[in-house]
Amino acid sequence: MDGRAHELTRRQAHRFATDLLTAAQDAKQESHTVAMGDQGLRLGTTRSDRFGQLVQGAFIAAPGSPATARLTILRTSDLPLLPPADWARPWVNAAQEIPATVAYPYRIFLDRVVGVVYVLDQRSRDGVVWIRSESELDLRSFITPFRTMMSWLANLQDAEVVHAAGVHVGGLGLAFSGASGSGKSTLGMTLGMHDHEVISDDCLWVQGDRMYAVYNRAKVDAHARTLLKIEDHHLLVLPPTPRAKGVVELSKFTNFRLSATLDTLAFPVISSRPGWYPLATRAALRMLSRDSLREIHGGRTRNHLRLAHLAASHPACRVLLVNSLRANVETIEEVVAERAALASSTERE
Amino acid sequence: MWRVRGDGVSMERLDGETIVINFDTGEYFSFRGSSADVLWLVDSHVAPEAWGAVLGGSFPGLEWGETAQSEVDAFLEELLTAGLIEHTTAQGTTEVTLPDDYVRSEWTAPSVHANSDLVDLLVIDPIHDTSEDGWPSTRTD
Numbered sequence: 001m002d003g004r005a006h007e008l009t010r011r012q013a014h015r016f017a018t019d020l021l022t023a024a025q026d027a028k029q030e031s032h033t034v035a036m037g038d039q040g041l042r043l044g045t046t047r048s049d050r051f052g053q054l055v056q057g058a059f060i061a062a063p064g065s066p067a068t069a070r071l072t073i074l075r076t077s078d079l080p081l082l083p084p085a086d087w088a089r090p091w092v093n094a095a096q097e098i099p100a101t102v103a104y105p106y107r108i109f110l111d112r113v114v115g116v117v118y119v120l121d122q123r124s125r126d127g128v129v130w131i132r133s134e135s136e137l138d139l140r141s142f143i144t145p146f147r148t149m150m151s152w153l154a155n156l157q158d159a160e161v162v163h164a165a166g167v168h169v170g171g172l173g174l175a176f177s178g179a180s181g182s183g184k185s186t187l188g189m190t191l192g193m194h195d196h197e198v199i200s201d202d203c204l205w206v207q208g209d210r211m212y213a214v215y216n217r218a219k220v221d222a223h224a225r226t227l228l229k230i231e232d233h234h235l236l237v238l239p240p241t242p243r244a245k246g247v248v249e250l251s252k253f254t255n256f257r258l259s260a261t262l263d264t265l266a267f268p269v270i271s272s273r274p275g276w277y278p279l280a281t282r283a284a285l286r287m288l289s290r291d292s293l294r295e296i297h298g299g300r301t302r303n304h305l306r307l308a309h310l311a312a313s314h315p316a317c318r319v320l321l322v323n324s325l326r327a328n329v330e331t332i333e334e335v336v337a338e339r340a341a342l343a344s345s346t347e348r349e
Numbered sequence: 350m351w352r353v354r355g356d357g358v359s360m361e362r363l364d365g366e367t368i369v370i371n372f373d374t375g376e377y378f379s380f381r382g383s384s385a386d387v388l389w390l391v392d393s394h395v396a397p398e399a400w401g402a403v404l405g406g407s408f409p410g411l412e413w414g415e416t417a418q419s420e421v422d423a424f425l426e427e428l429l430t431a432g433l434i435e436h437t438t439a440q441g442t443t444e445v446t447l448p449d450d451y452v453r454s455e456w457t458a459p460s461v462h463a464n465s466d467l468v469d470l471l472v473i474d475p476i477h478d479t480s481e482d483g484w485p486s487t488r489t490d
Binding site: 006007101104105123281285302304308312 | 359360361362363369370377393394440442445448449450467470471
């Protein structure tokens with residue numbers, strides 16, 4: 001693209017962003033403050049119908065926190081037609097975020113597959129998520145689309161949203177990172193049911209040396225529901241459907257905790273025998289990046305750099321999970337004991 | 350004209366600060382003030398003949414002349430040496446404004462400072478980190 005064409009596209013992109021943000025500001029909203037790291041996010045929905053309640057309930061209410069950003073959820077019924085977006089065709093077709101050279105100071109992503117558009121003004125910290133069709137976007141899968149916007153908001157606070165489950169065991173915070181099916185969520189909830197504290201299911205806000213819960217919800221498959229006896233504990237807030245996993249509410253856990261100091265990165269994998277072993281920093285970064293950057297379409301420079309700093313400043317280990325909840329809990333307790341012993345000997349030196 | 354290297358270099362501006370990673374060397378850089386703005390002009394495909402007017406109109410008290418031009422030329426040479434930019438024959442634009450994302454004060458000569466504490470982690474491993482198309486295409490997964 002030559003300079004003149006680039007400038008024209010930039011102006012069209014900015015017009016698109018401001019039109020959508022103006023529509024969001026003009027829409028009548030019900031808004032609540034939810035947790036966003038150590039600050040608050042003013043989350044607005046235009047109706048308190050089932051979808052609106054699901055969106056609000058997905059986050060953790062934080063009425064006392066000062067809101068430093070605002071996010072509005074718009075639907076087709078609020079704004080039937082998007083502003084003109086022909087200029088965005090190359091990036092829409094490639095399923096890519098609009099590049100910064102075009103969009104800055106806004107961030108713009110038009111996800112044609114799930115029918116969701118994200119716009120964030122990085123100066124005012126005003127964001128909007130436009131949803132084409134609630135029926136296309138399964139009510140249970142809304143967490144995934146919001147992942148992009150939460151990552152953008154985290155970037156403004158020099159925080160990183162990591163694809164990991166968070167727990168607090170024996171005074172140490174652990175982040176379990178891994179792809180779907182690696183067992184991280186089940187492991188996190190298992191620990192939450194065995195006298196340890198659960199922070200998050202698969203999405204952690206990491207800022208400085210602390211990790212924070214982002215969502216109040218966790219998706220559980222049939223295997224995990226049976227293993228954890230979820231129904232017996234009355235944790236299920238949304239039953240499973242043929243298209244979607246069931247959903248539990250994390251704050252219903254007796255041992256739910258909003259944040260903790262992050263001590264160790266752990267990467268679970270299903271194995272034939274239980275155990276764990278330390279991981280090299282580079283291996284940890286490769287796995288952390290693969291799991292976390294995929295969720296945000298590859299990420300940008302600061303995402304790469306923060307993940308590198310995160311891997312460089314925390315010990316990491318591979319955790320071998322088996323089909324025994326007790327054995328898995330013992331494995332994690334071994335990791336924590338080893339870390340505590342190491343910290344104690346370092347202190348003595 | 351110059352452009353930011355497409356392969357192996359990642360760059361992001363926020364609140365007037367531009368972070369750049371060179372994945373070939375594993376070095377990363379933080380640019381602020383005039384350094385970030387010159388990089389913005391490079392990345393926005395602005396014709397070099399328009400730079401003086403843009404920068405002169407943005408920094409209080411700056412009168413564009415030989416001194417400022419030589420400072421920018423030296424900076425560009427440093428960026429080239431650091432592997433962040435390259436020459437291009439593409440046509441540049443003259444219609445541009447710098448982002449209004451920080452308060453500009455007195456002009457200071459732009460400069461490059463490389464951070465190398467994460468080299469082992471950031472440099473792309475040609476065996477494990479490249480795509481099936483081979484080096485230097487990086488994996489997207």
